[in-house]
Amino acid sequence: MKRMIQSSIAVSIVLATLIGGCRPAQEQRIVFTAKISDDILTRAADLQVYMLQPSKADRSTFDSWAKQLFGDVRIDTAAQIDGLISISDPKNGSNFMMLDLETGYLSFNRGMADQIDDKPGKLPSDDEAVKLALAFLQKSKFTPADPKEMTLAHIGRIRSASFDPTTGNVGSVRDQMLTIYFDRKLNGVPVIGSGSKMLVRIGDGGQVVGGARRWTERAQGQRIEKKDLRSVAELTKDITSFLSQEIGAAERIEIVQFILTYYDNGGKYIQPVLAYEAKVTAKGMQYAYLGQTALLQSPPERVGPEPISKEALQSLKKSSPELKPPTGKPD
Amino acid sequence: MNSRKYSFISTLICVALVMCVINQAHAGSREIGGYVAQAEDRFVRNVWNFIKNFKTTKTIGGHQWKYDQYYYMEPFVFEGSHNAYVDCQDMAFVSCHGNFWVMACHDKIADVDFRDCPAYGDLPNMGDLEFLIVESCLTIIAFPDPGFAWNGWRHTATGGIFGGLHQAMGFHTNSQSDNGIPQYFANYCRGNSIVWCAWFCAVQEERGWLGSLLGMQYPGYASAIMPQKCKYDRMGSYVSDPTASDLLFSVWEE
Numbered sequence: 001m002k003r004m005i006q007s008s009i010a011v012s013i014v015l016a017t018l019i020g021g022c023r024p025a026q027e028q029r030i031v032f033t034a035k036i037s038d039d040i041l042t043r044a045a046d047l048q049v050y051m052l053q054p055s056k057a058d059r060s061t062f063d064s065w066a067k068q069l070f071g072d073v074r075i076d077t078a079a080q081i082d083g084l085i086s087i088s089d090p091k092n093g094s095n096f097m098m099l100d101l102e103t104g105y106l107s108f109n110r111g112m113a114d115q116i117d118d119k120p121g122k123l124p125s126d127d128e129a130v131k132l133a134l135a136f137l138q139k140s141k142f143t144p145a146d147p148k149e150m151t152l153a154h155i156g157r158i159r160s161a162s163f164d165p166t167t168g169n170v171g172s173v174r175d176q177m178l179t180i181y182f183d184r185k186l187n188g189v190p191v192i193g194s195g196s197k198m199l200v201r202i203g204d205g206g207q208v209v210g211g212a213r214r215w216t217e218r219a220q221g222q223r224i225e226k227k228d229l230r231s232v233a234e235l236t237k238d239i240t241s242f243l244s245q246e247i248g249a250a251e252r253i254e255i256v257q258f259i260l261t262y263y264d265n266g267g268k269y270i271q272p273v274l275a276y277e278a279k280v281t282a283k284g285m286q287y288a289y290l291g292q293t294a295l296l297q298s299p300p301e302r303v304g305p306e307p308i309s310k311e312a313l314q315s316l317k318k319s320s321p322e323l324k325p326p327t328g329k330p331d
Numbered sequence: 332m333n334s335r336k337y338s339f340i341s342t343l344i345c346v347a348l349v350m351c352v353i354n355q356a357h358a359g360s361r362e363i364g365g366y367v368a369q370a371e372d373r374f375v376r377n378v379w380n381f382i383k384n385f386k387t388t389k390t391i392g393g394h395q396w397k398y399d400q401y402y403y404m405e406p407f408v409f410e411g412s413h414n415a416y417v418d419c420q421d422m423a424f425v426s427c428h429g430n431f432w433v434m435a436c437h438d439k440i441a442d443v444d445f446r447d448c449p450a451y452g453d454l455p456n457m458g459d460l461e462f463l464i465v466e467s468c469l470t471i472i473a474f475p476d477p478g479f480a481w482n483g484w485r486h487t488a489t490g491g492i493f494g495g496l497h498q499a500m501g502f503h504t505n506s507q508s509d510n511g512i513p514q515y516f517a518n519y520c521r522g523n524s525i526v527w528c529a530w531f532c533a534v535q536e537e538r539g540w541l542g543s544l545l546g547m548q549y550p551g552y553a554s555a556i557m558p559q560k561c562k563y564d565r566m567g568s569y570v571s572d573p574t575a576s577d578l579l580f581s582v583w584e585e
Binding site for chain 2: 079081082084086087088092093094096098100107109112113116153154156157158159160161162163164165166170173176179181183190192193194197199201210212214245246247248249259261266275277282283284285287288289290305306308309311312313315316317318319321323324325326330331
C-alpha cells in the first residue's frame with residue numbers, strides 16, 4: 001500500500017514536471033509589440049567591441065585624490081576591504097571617499113548630510129550647475145581622454161521637507177542638491193551598465209558636495225561583422241526565456257521597445273547589446289522592466305544578472321511565527 | 332601557600348579580563364537581517380548581494396557587523412513577531428514588490444502596511460532596529476507623493492514605525508532592481524558612510540538614461556525618512572534612539 005502511494009506520488013511529480021515544463025501559456029504571456037528588425041542588426045554590424053584599459057589605481061592614486069578633494073585629510077586612517085580603499089571623517093560621515101582599485105572607480109561626498117536642513121538654500125540654476133560640474137571635472141582631471149565621449153545626460157535634484165510633531169509645523173519643500181549626470185556615447189550610441197558614467201552633486205552656494213567617476217579609458221575598437229551577431233530568432237528566444245525565468249509570475253509581459261546600445265558592466269570590455277523595455281503586469285501591478293541581451297554570438301563578457309548563487313539559496317530560510325526573540329538586551 | 336594564592340588571584344584577574352573583553356565585543360556587535368519576497372529570483376539576489384558582504388564580521392567604526400538572519404518574508408516578520416525578526420536586528424535589508432506604504436511578502440501587494448506596524452527600534456519594548464532598507468517600488472513614500480502623511484511614518488497609537496528607528500530608505504517611485512545597487516550600497520556602508528547617503532549615492536551611481544516607461548527613470552528615485560538627530564548616523568556610530576516627537580525629515584530625489 002505504502003509502495004503504491006509512493007509510486008502515485010512519483011507519477012504525479014513526473015506528470016506535473018512534464019506539464020509545467022511545457023508551459024503552454026508562457027509564450028502567449030510574453031508579447032512583442034516591438035519587433036527586432038533586420039535594420040537593427042544591420043546597424044549593429046557597424047558597432048565595435050572595445051577593450052578597456054586595466055586600472056592603474058593604487059594607494060598613491062587614492063592619497064593624491066584624497067588630498068585633492070579634502071585638503072589636509074588624515075589619509076593614514078583609510079581602511080581597505082576587498083580591494084576598496086575608503087576614508088570617512090570621524091566627525092562627519094558625509095565627508096567620505098572610496099576608490100575601487102580593480103576598476104579605478106571613485107566615489108566621494110563632501111558634507112552631503114549637511115545640506116539637509118530647513119533653511120532656504122541657494123542652489124545655482126541648472127545651466128550654472130552644469131558649468132560648475134564641468135569645471136570641477138576638468139580641474140580635478142576627471143574628464144575622459146576623449147572629452148567628446150562624455151555627454152550631459154540629466155539634471156536631477158534632491159529635496160527635503162520636515163515635520164515637527166511637537167508643534168505640528170510642516171516645513172517648506174527645500175531644494176538641497178542638484179545632481180549632474182554625464183554618460184558615454186561612442187559614435188552617438190549610448191553606453192549603459194555600471195560603468196561609463198560620471199556624476200557631480202552641487203549643493204548650497206554652488207559647492208561640489210559629492211560625485212562619482214565610473215569611467216575606464218578604452219583601447220581601439222574591434223569591428224564586428226553581421227555573421228558575429230545572433231539572429232532575430234535567437235534574440236527573441238533568449239529574451240523570452242530570460243523573462244519567463246525571471247518574472248515567471250507575471251500575467252503579461254509586453255516588450256514595447258528595442259534600443260541598440262553599448263554595454264559596460266565595469267569589466268574589461270564595452271560590447272554592443274540589444275536593450276529592451278517591457279511593461280509587466282503581475283498581480284494587479286504594472287511596472288517597467290529594462291533589460292538587455294547580448295548581440296554577439298560569443299560575447300566577451302556576461303550580459304545581465306548572474307544566476308542565483310547556491311550559497312544564497314542554501315542560506316535562505318522559511319520564517320516561522322514560532323521563532324522566539326533573543327533574550328539579550330537590544331543594542 | 333603564597334604562590335598558590337598568587338596563582339588563584341592571577342587566574343581571577345585573567346577571567347575578569349576575558350569577561351570584560353567578551354562583554355565589550357558583545358556591546359559592539361551588530362546584526363544585519365535580509366528578507367526576501369517569495370515572488371521572483373531577483374529578490375533573492377538583491378538581498379544576498381548586500382548581506383554576502385557581511386558573512387564574516389566586519390569592523391566598521393566602533394561596531395562589528397555580521398549578517399544574522401536571511402529569511403523569506405511573511406507579514407509576521409514585520410508585525411506580530413517583529414521582535415524575533417526585523418526588530419532584533421540592527422539593520423534590515425528587504426527586497427520585494429511594493430506600493431506607497433506597503434510591501435508584498437508573496438501574492439498580495441499590501442501584505443504589510445507600515446502605517447499599521449509597531450514602532451521599530453523601541454528599546455523599552457525590546458526593539459533593536461536602527462536602519463531599514465526596502466528595495467521595492469514606491470514603499471518609502473515621500474512628502475510630495477499622493478497620500479503621504481507624517482503620522483503614517485511617526486509612531487502613534489494606530490501604528491507607524493518611527494518610534495526609535497533611525498533611518499528608513501528605499502524608493503518613492505517605481506523602481507527596478509537586480510543591478511549593482513546592493514553591492515554599491517554595501518561598499519559605501521563598509522567604508523562607514525552615512526547610511527542614507529550611501530543609499531542615495533548607490534541609486535545615483537546605478538542610474539541610466541534609456542527609456543522612462545510608466546514614469547520610472549531607471550532605476551527609480553530614492554527616498555528616505557529620518558529624524559533630524561539621526562541624519563549623520565552610520566554603521567560605525569549612531570546617536571541614541573530618537574523618539575516619536577523628534578523633528579522628522581523626508582528626503583527624496585526627483
